[in-house]
Amino acid sequence: xxxxxxxxxxxxxxxxxxxxxxxxxxxxxxxxxxxxxxxxxxxxxxxxxxxxxxxxxxxxxxxxxxxxxxxxxxxxxxxxxxxxxxxxxxxxxxxxxxxxxxxxxxxxxxxxxxxxxxxxxxxxxxxxxxxxxxxxxxxxxxxxxxxxxxxxxxxxxxxxxxxxxxxxxxxxxxxxxxxxxxxxxxxxxxxxxxxxxxxxxxxxxxxxxxxxxxxxxxxxxxxxxxxxxxxxxxx
Amino acid sequence: xxxxxxxxxxxxxxxxxxxxxxxxxxxxxxxxxxxxxxxxxxxxxxxxxxxxxxxxxxxxxxxxxxxxxxxxxxxxxxxxxxxxxxxxxxxxxxxxxxxxxxxxxxxxxxxxxxxxxxxxxxxxxxxxxxxxxxxxxxxxxxxxxxxxxxxxxxxxxxxxxxxxxxxxxxxxxxxxxxxxxxxxxxxxxxxxxxxxxxxxxxxxxxxxxxxxxxxxxxxxxxxxxxxxxxxxxxx
Numbered sequence: 025x026x027x028x029x030x031x032x033x034x035x036x037x038x039x040x041x042x043x044x045x046x047x048x049x050x051x052x053x054x055x056x057x058x059x060x061x062x063x064x065x066x067x068x069x070x071x072x073x074x075x076x077x078x079x080x081x082x083x084x085x086x087x088x089x090x091x092x093x094x095x096x097x098x099x100x101x102x103x104x105x106x107x108x109x110x111x112x113x114x115x116x117x118x119x120x121x122x123x124x125x126x127x128x129x130x131x132x133x134x135x136x137x138x139x140x141x142x143x144x145x146x147x148x149x150x151x152x153x154x155x156x157x158x159x160x161x162x163x164x165x166x167x168x169x170x171x172x173x174x175x176x177x178x179x180x181x182x183x184x185x186x187x188x189x190x191x192x193x194x195x196x197x198x199x200x201x202x203x204x205x206x207x208x209x210x211x212x213x214x215x216x217x218x219x220x221x222x223x224x225x226x227x228x229x230x231x232x233x234x235x236x237x238x239x240x241x242x243x244x245x246x247x248x249x250x251x252x253x254x255x256x257x258x259x
Numbered sequence: 260x261x262x263x264x265x266x267x268x269x270x271x272x273x274x275x276x277x278x279x280x281x282x283x284x285x286x287x288x289x290x291x292x293x294x295x296x297x298x299x300x301x302x303x304x305x306x307x308x309x310x311x312x313x314x315x316x317x318x319x320x321x322x323x324x325x326x327x328x329x330x331x332x333x334x335x336x337x338x339x340x341x342x343x344x345x346x347x348x349x350x351x352x353x354x355x356x357x358x359x360x361x362x363x364x365x366x367x368x369x370x371x372x373x374x375x376x377x378x379x380x381x382x383x384x385x386x387x388x389x390x391x392x393x394x395x396x397x398x399x400x401x402x403x404x405x406x407x408x409x410x411x412x413x414x415x416x417x418x419x420x421x422x423x424x425x426x427x428x429x430x431x432x433x434x435x436x437x438x439x440x441x442x443x444x445x446x447x448x449x450x451x452x453x454x455x456x457x458x459x460x461x462x463x464x465x466x467x468x469x470x471x472x473x474x475x476x477x478x479x480x481x482x483x484x485x486x487x488x489x490x491x492x493x494x
Contacts, residue, residue, distance in 0.1 A: 067302030076343040083325055090322040108311040
């Protein structure tokens, strides 16, 4: 371990601890509702696809999201939590994100799927560092890319090649997506003490300190920039 | 075998026969595109659901449709047919059906899923009697009810119990669905010789005669009436 990594107290990972349990339920509930909405969004986007092959490809990706949703609700059931109750606190924020970033065409939908999902997934992966090994394994499995990335990247790059003006419009769209994602994430962080506590934590809880949160924000931004570049867009 | 069942010549079920092969490819292509659109439709409808539990239930049903879609495209690939090419002839009719029966609320969506899908499935099941055993087994497996029926029936009956006026509106909606389904099915039957040939057939091809087609139509109508009754609606 190098000197500049602060040593952290061992986190409490006991599901019999009510506040830790509440945080895990929040995490799974937020993820599950996110997957459910992402599923419906991809399914709708599939109908905007320019070719039948694209329609099928996107529909298959959508079905993958639903498999993840099922994994998450099964885990909630195993924790004896009603999945709907666990999802409910996140409905407003997730729905608001989708309402404010309703894509008006096929390419916007692809950028949203790649860039919007990407930043959300990176954020959940960061949170996964603060939970027990079983929960972490599930979260990471659910977040695994199913091919969305390659699909979006090749379609968007092709569109820019066909018409360079597309790049400017989509770059603006990408910025709007990130802005809305941050707005809604902050809202959730403020409203959900347990989930927020996982990250910032009470002393000794194993959460990150402010310096670590700052580094996390830098990592999220860097990854976002990298994704925009892969699409051929300036962040 | 009773006297009033006409004996039929043994059908030609040889996939090396170009016209039989074309008919099977048409059948699989029509089914596959139907599933792909039904998938997107159910996914959209899931967002109209009044509760999160209903949203999840419908999304899970949608994902089942996509599994069927995948089975059908795999069979097409096994026949060395491009799935998109096989689906293309049916895009216009299926899309027209959905455009003309775009549900404006949750209950209309459920009735459409149950009654619209139901009549289409009965029709495909009838066609399945005229194809080889392997194709028939696949078609019947794909058409198997995954719980759509029970889900729609209990939700619609509950809605009628809450407000009896709902029944009249939904009964009209059911009639419109059947009318549009028949219009589009006739269009496909006329345009696609191979598929139509499976049913009416050239002499000796094993297709149905006119009397049998009449009986089939009666069966389809009866089943439709039965479904409407299960929903608590007059057909």
